[in-house]
Amino acid sequence: MFNRNIKIGIAAGLAFMSLSCADADDSYQEVLPLVAVPDNFPAFIDSKANPLSKDGIALGKKLFFDKRLSGDNQVSCATCHQQNLAFSDGFALTRNGISGNALERNSPALINLAWAGNGLFWDGGSNNLESQAFAPLAHQDEMHQNLTELIEELNGDAHYPRLFKIAFGRAVNQADIVKAIAQFERTLISADSKYDKYVRGEPGGEMDENELSGLRMAEQFCFSCHATPLLTDNLYHNNGIDNDFTDDTELMSKRGRARITHNSNDLGKFRTPTLRNVEKTGPYMHDGRFTSLQEVVEHYNSGVLASTTLDPLLQQDKKPGISLSEIEKKQLIAFLKTLTDYKFLNNRRFSEL
Structure with missing residues (x-):
């Protein structure tokens, strides 16, 4: 509580x-x-x-x-x-x-x-x-x-x-x-999503089998960077959305953290966003390239691009990324939707009026 x-x-x-x-x-x-x-x-x-x-x-x-x-x-x-x-x-x-x-x-x-x-x-x-x-x-x-x-x-x-x-x-x-x-x-x-209530053993925290299966996958594949309870480690990672970091725009966005540190080891690394309320915060990634949670999950399943700065957790086996079945993808998304905090989204203390 x-x-x-x-x-x-x-x-x-x-x-x-x-x-x-x-x-x-x-x-x-x-x-x-x-x-x-x-x-x-x-x-x-x-x-x-x-x-x-x-x-x-x-x-x-x-x-x-x-x-x-x-x-x-x-x-x-x-x-x-x-x-x-x-x-x-x-x-x-x-x-x-x-x-x-x-x-x-x-x-x-x-x-x-x-x-x-x-x-x-x-x-x-x-x-x-x-x-x-x-x-x-x-x-x-x-x-x-x-x-x-x-x-x-x-x-x-x-x-x-x-x-x-x-x-x-x-x-x-x-x-x-x-x-x-x-x-x-x-x-x-x-801090008042269904998942939070589940963790704290509060009413409203009952999760179905799909959500629980998704939680187990998140614990295995996601929580290393999206660490609980904040669901972010507040660190910087290359999650394989690019492998060419050439960028001459004003903010040199593709360079990620390297724009600030001038360290080539930080190329393509971006601050880990929290997964809290992730159902409501799309489009996703630093440039909003993914419009849905389905696209995000599919990226990690089949779209991760290898590079020298790719996060080691995404370099398992011979193929970058993580391997998920169609059922597992749906279960993971079901869990992600338990992170929506409707009290936060509607709390009048944060509203204009």
Whole structure:
């Protein structure tokens, strides 16, 4: 069951407050503790540089849904990170940014980021949520916002100056904009799927034979990288989707982690996405090339490409990949669907209204 006595520094025991953008009187509505972490999860370790507070989270939530963060006031963080899709956007390479141009990488889901301590973005190009937020704010194809102009806009709002003062004790500024957004994102904890209830022995966790068979296959073939309970190891792997890493695009996406480390041993390695809510977070891979779970499973069955940096776990026997029968493929997908956390997808504490 969930541990309601979470120690997170000075924030222990505080209430999470929900702020509606439409609240003319800036009133707050008390709902849940700041974060609710289940007993089977790692301990929540708060950021020393940006500890959670009820007011910081509420401000971050308001900013997350505010389209004024974009240069044309038409794009918010939530445009590409929609709650019903586990804070992904359903596109392979979205065109929903300010320019209308397709991005070079798939928009990742925002799930359990409080434990993402080994780099963000597909190649680990950002070290933490605070620095990560600056990239989409500034990028010409995403939000393309002039941060000086953004501060002017927020200062002109009837509520923001007071909210920044309450949350951080200062006037509106660039650092606290991204700190507030990061605080809200650290509360996006998903841990209440059928699989979680099965693990914790809770009602609603009853799994049928196909799902249990799929779980056994996941334990054998998937959990080495998609490690429990987060269902990611937060590391970087080459899973054989390419074997030619030549790339002269802006982000050199095919190079994967090597774009950051400049180490040829990291060519084609990408950050392991969590399998949580994977039914809702397609299209899949860093470039969204697979549209369905069936395509993903078939890749591992018959499409893995050999290269010098291919993960050793996919180099078993003479043929790269893993061998699955048609029944086993269906059973594995049946299990993957037990990772959908409907409470997370519909939780009003994460919603705009």
